Amino acid sequence: MMSNVIAFEFPPINELLRWKDVWAAGSLNKVGLIAVASALIGIFIFMSAAQKNPKVAPTGTRNLAEVAVEFIEDNIIMQTMGRDGLGWTPFLLTLFVFIYLCNLPGIIPLLQMPATARMAIPMFLAVLVWVIFNFSGIKHQGFFTYFKNVLFPPGVPKALYILVTPIEFISTLIVRPFSMAVRLFANMLAGHLLLVIFALLSEALLQARDKILIPVGILPLFMLLFLTAFEVLVGFLQAYIFTILAAVYIAGATHPEH
Amino acid sequence: MIVHVTTWHGELVQVRVATEEQTDSAASTSEAATSAPNPIAPEPKELLWGAGSFLVFLVLMRLYMFPKIKKGMDARYNGIREDLEQADATRLAAKSDVAAYEAALVGVRAEAAARVDKARQTLDQERTALMADATARNGVKRQAAEAEISAARVAVRDQVAAAVASVTDRTAQLAVGKKPDASVVAQAVQQAMQTGGRS
Incomplete structure (x- = not known):
């Protein structure tokens, strides 16, 4: 018995994730370009907002910038760090805006690649957050007190330190940056691959030689549209999660009683 | 394929x-x-460009953009807060003005009511006085009219008695052929008129 099977060639993974250099070899590829563009767009928005008259009702970029500032202050800092954490607003605001702008190109036609779907940027940001929260903890509590509080949490029965100390060491000092980076990277990569899969499937079905398969191609096309809309939410959510985790870690390091 | x-x-x-x-x-x-290289492994150039872009963005945000935006926001919020406080103060002043006006209005209303009552009392007194005066004048007039009527009645009665006496005198003269005593006739007529002609 012989039967026809619908199949399409799925491109090699590196073809979907690794991009050729824009000009000279080893210089700048699409991911780097998106990162630069994200920073430039962010700088443009906030620079433009800073130039506008603050006394009149905010519109355009000023409105956008103020909404972003209030979002970070009210929904992230006040919820995790309290009023003392307002000094961290510029860092957390930059973190959120940069990640969100790096996520967005995943659904923008022609770009169609979130810069955070590659490990480099999430890893850098996670390591940066790790350095910052450890540095803040050391600065606020002192080197020995900070590590004592991290490795020997107060209130835990001494016998349990045998169990708790290695767990705290691994979870706080090793797993945190790893989990932050992987969470962002894996979510964005999964979204990117889903979009690729449904786009290729739609194309294969809509261009099938067997005409009966063409209407079936509408189904993955609808799924593609739904996932594209869903990725807008995912992009925002991942930026929010990364930023709020950074705030929680910094708050935990600067206020050990939390 | x-x-x-x-x-x-x-x-x-x-x-x-x-x-x-x-x-x-x-x-x-x-x-x-x-x-092929590991697709998950970070590429140095992506790391470099990503880190560089973020750090430039962060430095600009920290040193220039955020302080300026935040300063503007604070200035506007403070302005709005001051405007609200001023509006509250104006509202309170307006409320106290309204309260004072209402208190004055109550005083004026009480004074007006007192004046109306006083005027009503004065009016009542004047009306009572006028009524009493009119009643007294009416009484005098009534007494005068009654006296006049009584005098007129007496005069008419005397005239009727004289006429009846004259007719009676002539009738008796014609009947008996001699003139009756005038005083007797007059007395008889008086008696007849007093009894209404009933015997």
Whole structure:
């Protein structure tokens, strides 16, 4: 018995994730370009907002910038760090805006690649957050007190330190940056691959030689549209999660009683 | 490339039909895939550009953009807060003005009511006085009229008595042939008029 099977060639993974250099070899590829563009767009928005008259009702970029500032202050800092954490607003605001702008190109036609779907940027940001929260903890509590509080949490029965100390060491000092980076990277990569899969499937079905398969191609096309809309939410959510985790870690390091 | 699945000795077998070029290409792709870099591993240039972009953005945000935006926001919020406080103060002043006005209005209303009452009392007194005066004047007039009526009645009665006496005197003279005593006739007529002619 012989039967026809619908199949399409799925491109090699590196073809979907690794991009050729824009000009000279080893210089700048699409991911780097998106990162630069994200920073430039962010700088443009906030620079433009800073130039506008603050006394009149905010519109355009000023409105956008103020909404972003209030979002970070009210929904992230006040919820995790309290009023003392307002000094961290510029860092957390930059973190959120940069990640969100790096996520967005995943659904923008022609770009169609979130810069955070590659490990480099999430890893850098996670390591940066790790350095910052450890540095803040050391600065606020002192080197020995900070590590004592991290490795020997107060209130835990001494016998349990045998169990708790290695767990705290691994979870706080090793797993945190790893989990932050992987969470962002894996979510964005999964979204990117889903979009690729449904786009290729739609194309294969809509261009099938067997005409009966063409209407079936509408189904993955609808799924593609739904996932594209869903990725807008995912992009925002991942930026929010990364930023709020950074705030929680910094708050935990600067206020050990939390 | 066309892909088929068929059975061969009871096993499912996937058969790919491809041109020579595609086969070469697939072989090279497969070879490349085995020697390709790890897709998860971060590329140094992406790390460099990503980190550089973020740090530039962060420095500009920290040193210039955020302080300026925040300063403007604070200035506007403070302005709005001051405007609200001023509006509250104005509202309170207006409320106290309204309260004072209402208190004054109550005083004026009480004064007006007192004046109306006083005027009503004065009016009542004047009316009572006028009524008493009119009643007194009416009484005097009534007494005068009654006296006049009584005098007129007496005069008419005297005239009727004189006429009846004259007629009676003439009738008696014609009947008996001699003139009766005038005083007797007058007395008889008086008696008859007093009794209403009833005997």
